[in-house]
Amino acid sequence: MSTKRPKPRKAAARKAKTPGEMPSREDILAFVAENPGKAGKREVARHFGIVGAARIQLKRMLRDLADEGVVETRQKRLIRPGDLPPVLVVHLNARDADGELLGEPVNWDEEAGAPPKLLVLTGRTTAKTSQPGLGDRALVRLTEADPGAESTHAARVIKVLEKQQGAILGILRRRPGRHPPYLEPIDRKQRELDIDPSDLKDAEEGDLVSVQVTRTGRYGAPRAKIVRRFGAMHSEMAVSEIALHSHGIPHVFPAAVELEAERAEPIGLGQREDWRKLPLITIDPPDAKDHDDAVFAEPDQDPANQGGHVVYVAIADVAHYVRPGSALDREAHLRGNSVYFPDRVIPMLPERISNELCSLKEAVDRPALAVRMVFDRAGQKRAHSFHRILMRSAAKLSYQQAQKAIDGVCDDKTGTLLDGILKPLWVAYACLTIGRDAREPLDLDLPERKIRLKPDGTVDHVYIPERLDAHRLIEEFMIQANVAAAETLEKKNTPLLYRIHDASSPEKLESLKEFLSTLGLKLPSSGGLRPAVFNAILARVKDTPQAQLVNEVVLRSQAQAEYNPHNIGHFGLNLRRYAHFTSPIRRYADLIVHRGLIRALGLGDDGLPEGIEAKLEAIGAEVSAAERRAMLAERDTIDRLIALWMTDRIGARFSGRISGVVKSGLFIRLDDSGADGFVPASTIGLDYYRYDEASHALVGDRSGETYQLGDRVEVELVEAAPFAGALRFALVSEGRKDRKAGRRAGAAARGARQASSGRRTGAASPGRNRKKQG
Missing domain, CATH: 2.40.50.140 (Nucleic acid-binding proteins)
Known part of the structure; x- marks a missing residue:
């Protein structure tokens, strides 16, 4: 039996000429067909004017139709077997050739045949709910399907009811x-x-x-x-799978996306500029599978720019392969960015694109979008221009490999590159560093912990990789390329997604000021704070025991960077305009910027489509959310792996620092692994510990024993919870003794209690029995 919903037919169901005249079977069936899920016995009677005793005959006719299987009753409404109600719950269990979601009715009578496929349209109706994905259940409303579509019905999502019920x-x-x-x-x-x-x-x-x-x-x-x-459960694969599932991160490419990627072919020179003789090189982590940026630098030969440099940055031309509106584009938009776990990457684009056609492989012709930038001897950019090119990477180096060569330890490859390529890069970087120092961006020093895995996917050890000048060189070149992209698009009045970073809120600044005062450091009370103010504080604590702590607290006081078409500048980098241009393989925002440059400079027909302006704010919000989602998933995976790694070390003692203080206890970060754990306040000694918000400390009422943010402590591992990625410690070492601090904390707490009680009752409350925090 066909499940296709018939279109309404004019005058299909005639009304009775006189009240009480019974409609024919065909009239009733036509009316039900025109009103699927809406026609009950009452509606049929009203439509045909059936009143009084004639209703009994109508009821008998409807029963006969039901007994014959021609109609059925569903929620007191008549419906033909195979028809769908106007609003229903569907299970989203597939995608069509274009990558669009397909669903099947959750409540379906198998005797009516195979369940129909519905093309599920999300649109903007789900702005206040989570976006639907494979495995979800959603409430949808039927709408007209396009002729020739793979599905026989189309529906728009009203609300996502359950996430990932199928998995x-x-x-x-x-x-x-x-x-x-x-x-x-x-x-x-x-x-x-x-x-x-x-x-x-x-x-x-x-x-x-x-x-x-x-x-x-x-x-x-x-x-x-x-x-x-x-x-x-102890393998990285299993742990990262939990993060993907819990954060709803898409990680299986639809068949249409994979097919589109497989059909893509390498391109030749065509209308591109030929830069294949320019010795651009890639410098990446040793285990990098995709290489989306290449660099080269040389002294500027212009007599008017003595001591200046020309810097070239070439970025993989993803826009050529990922066209607006394509299946690849829709999936990249959905994912927002790649997600990086210790032993694998969940890419934004299929490997055919990211690791093959768009990867700037050594000695292989690859399309790129490049920027040529001219700097003076003070590291200030004098000019720049963008070019759509065909390039051929002269070499693939790791950060460590390039750094060793500069430090005098060359291998067979770097020995031939040292004088002509590597040294000019470092000289240009030294010049750009002058400009960077003059700009004074926020200079936080926060080492990033990394996990090295064993062949079986379990944790071998946790380490902090060395920060090299090779890393800083590539970072500074990319920043300058990003600035050039934003400047060009703004000058050409072309829509773009800026990478914006707001200044700290007054509340966060006040909290930071109070904390710094406990260390004898002062933050100005008013005036326009710039990154240089924070840098001065960081410089004062450099190479002291408080350095890491102050860096972390300053970081917490900062706003979160995001993507937005409305520019407010980038506070942390101290830049008026900034956009992400250098990683279109792994960030959708960068792809938007590439398309903008192509459109603004007339570099092809695959640029930013017309009408995108109205969508950019929503796209910015979506990719910003995807970025935060990825960061949480990456952090959760590291926490769970470390918790698994620590499960066989229950009872062991560790050295660490207090990395956070809350009313309920202390967060501890271990020295050797960077692992984070928690000490409940209820387990600390026999005293009653109060939270002193101003000093970020827990202070004992009677003893004055104080545990403050940044203090060194010894702890014992009491519990490891791998599912939660949590560790629980018990304090072994004692805190600093300060009886005055204890009396102050107790008096302040009592005063606050009395004031609060007085406001409630109009009189001060009597003393109460103390209870330990838990």
Whole structure:
């Protein structure tokens, strides 16, 4: 039986000529067809003017139609088998050839045949809800499907009801005896599910698995079947899968996207400028799989710019392969950016694009969008120009490899590059550093912890990679290229997404001021704060025990950078205009900027489409949210891996610093691994510890024993919770003794209590029994 919804037919269901005249069977069926899900017995009677005793005959006719299977009653409404109600719940379980979501009705009678496919349109109707994705359940409203579409129906999302119901993640557990195995869900809000034992996909006790619910529990215990086994919970693959699932990060490319990527072909010179003889090189991490930027520098030969330099930055031409409105474009927009885990990358674009056609491989012709920048001897940019080119990377180097060559330790490759390529790069960088120092961006020193894994995906050790001049060189060249992109687009009145960073809020500045005062440091009370003010404070604590702490607190006081078409400048970099241009392989915002340059400079027909202006604010919000989502997933994965790594070290003692103070306890960061854990206030000594917000400390009422942000402590590991990525410590060392501080904290707390009680009752409250914080 066809499930295609018929279009309304004019005068298909005639009204009765006189009240009480019975309609024919065909008239009733036509009316039901025209009003699927809306026509009940009352509506049929009203439409045909059936009143009084004639309603009994109508009721009998409708019963006969139902007995014959021609119509059925659903929620007191008549519907033809195979028709859909105007509003229904669907399970989003596939994508069409264009990458659009497809869904099937959740409540479907299998006797009516295969469930119909609905093209699910998201539009802007889900702005106040989470965006739907594969595995979700959503409430939708039917709309007209385009002729020739793969689906027979189209629907718009009203509301996402449940996320990822088709893929529940959890740990396979076994009960003693002959009971079926069950799933212990990662999401504690979900209940346990019995697992179908007929196909366990070789999963064993303790393995992370993904399951599909096969029985909801209305007529029996909830049941599910294993869809995929990820392996033991201690592996990076399993841990990062939890992060992808919990944060709703898309990580499987639709078939249409993969097909579009596979069909892409390398391009030749065409109308591009030929830069293949310019010795551009890539400098990346040693394990990098894609190379999206290449650099070269040389002294400026212009007599009017003595001591100046010309810097070239070439960026992979992703815009050529990812056209606006294509399946690749829609998926890149959805993902927003690539996500980086310790042992794998969830890319924004398929590997065919990111690791092959757009990767600036050594000695291989590759298309690029390049900028040529001229700097004077003081590191100030005098001019720049953008070019669409064909290039050929002269060499692929790692940061360490390039740095060693500059430091005098060359290998076979760098030995031939040292004088003609590497040294000119470092001389130009030294020149740009002069300009950078004059600009005075915020100069935070916060080493990033990295995890090295064993072959089985478990943690080998945690380390902090060395920060090299090679890293700083590439970073500064990329910043200058980003500035040039923003300046060009602004000058050409072309829409763009700026990378903006607001100044700190007054509340955060006040909190920072109070903290710094406890260390004898002063932050100006008013006036226009610039990064130089923070840098002066950071310089004062450099090479002191408080250095890392102050850097972290200053970072917390800063606003979060984001993408926005409305420019307010970049506070941290101390730049008036700034955009991201240098990583279109892994950031959708950069691809938008590339398209803007192509359109503004007439470099091709694949630039920014007309009418994009109205969408840029929403795109900026979406990619900013995707960036934050990725950061959370990356951090959660590291925390969970470290918690797993520490599970066999319960009872061990560690040295660390207090990295955070809240009313309920202390956050501790360990020295050797950078692992973070928590000490509940209720476990600290026998005193009552109060939170002193101004000094970021917990202070004992009677003893004055003080634990302050930044203090060194010794702790014992009490518990490791891998699912939560949490560690719990117990303090071994004692705090600093300051009885006056204890009396001040107690008096302040009592005063605040009395004032609060007085406001409530009109009189001071009597003393109360103290309770330890928990």
